[in-house]
Amino acid sequence: MSTGGxxxxxxxxxxxxxxxAAPATPDPSGVPDEERPLANASVRRMVGVLIxxxxxxxxxxxxxxxxxxxxxxxxxxxxxxxxxxTVTVVSLVALATQPLLAKVADxxxxxxxxxVAAAVFAIGSMIAALAxxxxxxxxxxxxxxxxMAIVPAAYGLIRDGFPRRxxxxxxxxxxxxxxxxxxxxxxxxxxxxxxxxFRAVFWFCLVFVVVLAPLALWLVPERRRPVRRRLDITGSLxxxxxxxxxxxxxxxxxxxxxxSLGTLGCVLAAALxxxxxxxxxxxTAEPLIAPKLLTGPAVRWTLLATAGGGFVLGxxxxxxxxxxxxxxxxxxxxxxxxxxxxxxxxxxxLGAVAxxxxxxxxxxxxxxxxxxxxxxxxxxxxxxxxxxxxxxxQLVLASIAMGCGFGLYFVSASNLIxxxxxxxxxxxxxxxxxxxxxxxxxxxxxxxxxxxxxxFTPAYLVAVVVGLLSLAVVLGMxxxxxxxxxxxxxx
Numbered sequence: 109m110s111t112g113g114x115x116x117x118x119x120x121x122x123x124x125x126x127x128x129a130a131p132a133t134p135d136p137s138g139v140p141d142e143e144r145p146l147a148n149a150s151v152r153r154m155v156g157v158l159i160x161x162x163x164x165x166x167x168x169x170x171x172x173x174x175x176x177x178x179x180x181x182x183x184x185x186x187x188x189x190x191x192x193x194t195v196t197v198v199s200l201v202a203l204a205t206q207p208l209l210a211k212v213a214d215x216x217x218x219x220x221x222x223x224v225a226a227a228v229f230a231i232g233s234m235i236a237a238l239a240x241x242x243x244x245x246x247x248x249x250x251x252x253x254x255x256m257a258i259v260p261a262a263y264g265l266i267r268d269g270f271p272r273r274x275x276x277x278x279x280x281x282x283x284x285x286x287x288x289x290x291x292x293x294x295x296x297x298x299x300x301x302x303x304x305x306f307r308a309v310f311w312f313c314l315v316f317v318v319v320l321a322p323l324a325l326w327l328v329p330e331r332r333r334p335v336r337r338r339l340d341i342t343g344s345l346x347x348x349x350x351x352x353x354x355x356x357x358x359x360x361x362x363x364x365x366x367x368s369l370g371t372l373g374c375v376l377a378a379a380l381x382x383x384x385x386x387x388x389x390x391x392t393a394e395p396l397i398a399p400k401l402l403t404g405p406a407v408r409w410t411l412l413a414t415a416g417g418g419f420v421l422g423x424x425x426x427x428x429x430x431x432x433x434x435x436x437x438x439x440x441x442x443x444x445x446x447x448x449x450x451x452x453x454x455x456x457x458l459g460a461v462a463x464x465x466x467x468x469x470x471x472x473x474x475x476x477x478x479x480x481x482x483x484x485x486x487x488x489x490x491x492x493x494x495x496x497x498x499x500x501x502q503l504v505l506a507s508i509a510m511g512c513g514f515g516l517y518f519v520s521a522s523n524l525i526x527x528x529x530x531x532x533x534x535x536x537x538x539x540x541x542x543x544x545x546x547x548x549x550x551x552x553x554x555x556x557x558x559x560x561x562x563x564f565t566p567a568y569l570v571a572v573v574v575g576l577l578s579l580a581v582v583l584g585m586x587x588x589x590x591x592x593x594x595x596x597x598x599x
Contacts, residue, residue, distance in 0.1 A: 145269045145329035154274060158266075158281055160324040164222070165262050166285045167229065167255050167317055171198065173293025174313065178306035185306060186242035196359055197246050199550070201253035203355055203543055204348035209257035210539030211339065211396055214532055218261040218268075219330045221535070226321035229255030230314055237310035248310070255317070260535040260542065267526055267534045268331040273471065276523050280467020283518035284460050291456035294449055343388050343396035350381030351543060358550040362557050397536055406528035406587040407537065411544040413479060413585075414521045416578030418548025420486045421517065423556040423571045424493070424510055425549075428452065431497055431564050439564050441500060451503050455511035462515025469516075470523045476588030479520035483582060485513030487575035494568030521545070524588045 146154055175194060183191040213221035232251025239245035259282070266278045300308040357374035364370040389395040401407060429448045434440020441447070466478045489509030496502035521541050529537035552571070559567040 144271060145331055147271055154270060154278075157269075157328050158278055160320060161262050161265065161328050162282050162285045164226070164317070164320040164324045165259050165282050166289050167226075167313070167320075168259050169286050169289035170293050170316070171229075171252055171255060171313060173289055174297040174300075174309050177294055177297040178301045178309045181301050181306040182242075182245070186245070188242045190242070193246060194249055196356075197249050198253045198256075199359070199546060200352045200355055201250045202256040203546060204352040205254055206257055206260070206539045206543060207347050207396060207536065208339075208341075208344035209254060210260045210535040211344065213257065213261040213264055213535035215339065217330065218264045218535060219325055219328065221261045222258050222321065223325055225254045225257045225261070226317050230317050230321075233310045233314035233317070237307045237314065252313070256542070257535075257539070260538040263522060263526065263538045264535040265328055265330060267531060269329055275526070276470040276475070276519070277464060277467040279522045279526070280464045280470070280519040283466070283522065284463030284515070286459065286463070286514075286518055288456070288460045291453065291460065294452075298449075338394045340389075340392060340394060340396040343385060343392065346381050346385035346388060347396065350378045350385060351547070353381065354378035355547060355550050358547070358554050361554050366558065397533065397540070401529065401533065402540070404528075406585075407525065407540075409581055409585050410521065410524045410528055410588075411540060413483070413578050413581045414525075414541050414544040415548035415551075416574055416581065417479075417483055417486060417513075417517050417521065418545035419552035419555075420483075420490060420548075420571045420575045420578070421510075421514065421552070422549030423552030423567070423574075424486075424490060424506075426553045427556060427560070427564065427567055427571075428493070428503070428507075430560070431493070432500070432503070434564075439497075441497075441503075443500065447500065451500060451507055454504060454507045455514060458508060458511030459514035462512050463519055466516040466519040467523075470519065472591055474589045474591055475520050475523035475527065476582060476585050478516045479524060479582050479588070480579065482513045482516035482520050483575055483579045485509050485516070487572055487579065489513060490568050490571040490575060494565050494572060497564060524585075527588055 146157065149157075172195065179191050179194060182194055183189070209221060209225065229252050232248045232253075232255075234248070235251060236245050236248030239248055262282060263279060266282070267275055270278050296312070297309055300312060353374050357371050357378065360374075361371045386399060389397070389399050428451065430440070432441050432443050432448045432451060434442070436442050466482075469481075470478050486509075489506045492509060493503065493506040496505065522538060525537045525541045526534060552574075556567045556570060559570050
């Protein structure tokens with residue numbers, strides 16, 4: 109299977125000839141190292157810049173992992189059965205706004221976008237913390253969603269600011285924080301809810317972003333590139349609405365019914381809006397993203413592999429807590445919530461460790477290899493969970509495998525998309541990568557939730573099949589095969 113790439117006369121792929129002719133591929137951004145703000149910076153200086161950027165980026169996973177332990181408290185405080193919307197509304201608004209915000213970051217500046225996203229997130233956190241009823245809480249959560257634009261903007265700052273040989277490692281550091289958030293978030297959220305109540309979680313979010321956003325904006329340099337282009341508002345609205353409605357259909361399919369009027373109506377509406385988006389993008393002079401770029405082999409197959417990985421990761425995250433806490437007669441282990449946290453601990457720890465290792469591996473061997481290892485680990489982990497789940501000790505093996513894959517997955521996908529798009533589209537490209545991952549997550553939860561009626565083993569085996577298909581996609585990729593590092597640093 110061939111999933112992209114280009115050939116030069118003689119039939120030899122360009123990237124293969126490039127590897128034999130030079131120690132590394134040139135940076136696809138076309139920005140020479142000497143023009144980057146941190147071109148002559150010491151390692152200590154680069155670490156000092158990276159730390160606040162990584163910490164600020166962690167607000168994205170933390171706004172989910174901190175809230176999960178608070179859901180029961182929110183349900184009882186507002187006497188609502190729709191508490192799931194506390195999570196769903198963030199995903200819906202984030203998917204609807206992320207392409208526009210990512211494009212704004214590429215056009216008008218990444219630091220400006222981070223400042224605006226952080227400010228809106230802070231306002232949303234305060235509204236959620238002070239909410240007198242559930243409706244106001246959802247408004248606050250919706251305003252927290254634009255905070256997710258911080259990560260694509262951070263990737264853009266890293267790509268343009270760091271010497272190219274350090275870009276994959278810096279991207280890996282950002283993704284390492286996702287693993288740390290998986291460890292810290294549930295424990296911090298649980299402590300705050302137990303010691304105070306759910307409002308403490310949102311006050312924590314407010315303080316977190318108010319302290320770190322100014323620090324990151326002060327310390328992180330940005331390479332100025334004045335842009336004179338129009339913002340494609342129509343395309344952004346069409347795409348955001350289409351993807352948002354599609355996610356709504358996927359996430360609510362189990363409650364509404366797979367063939368219910370609501371589900372089918374949302375799917376048809378989403379398909380119509382996305383078709384109109386494609387038509388509009390082909391006709392407008394300054395599209396949100398050029399259709400040829402979005403459907404080009406490198407971007408297309410990267411997004412498909414990312415969606416497949418998201419499917420497996422999201423499905424496992426849904427199935428594992430159910431498997432651990434389900435009664436023995438239902439095939440579960442009949443353990444408590446703390447057992448879930450302890451079984452997921454190896455996944456978070458290894459995810460944090462594997463992130464920088466994945467960045468180093470991408471730098472030396474290319475991000476395609478790290479994605480292969482990541483999806484391979486996901487496939488092994490879900491296969492172990494499908495076949496060996498009679499006691500908690502067996503599930504630790506699955507958690508270890510998933511942790512190794514988790515740490516490599518985001519750094520691989522990020523570096524693959526960074527390599528596939530021009531520098532002027534870095535934030536937008538990584539924004540689309542995030543959308544693919546989120547849609548994969550939602551689809552994994554919905555599909556595996558439907559299969560779960562047949563048992564945990566069949567549900568996990570579906571995840572194994574998706575993992576294998578995603579591996580096949582990556583095996584056929586022609587980009588991402590060469591090292592991402594630049595020439596050796598001068599002495």
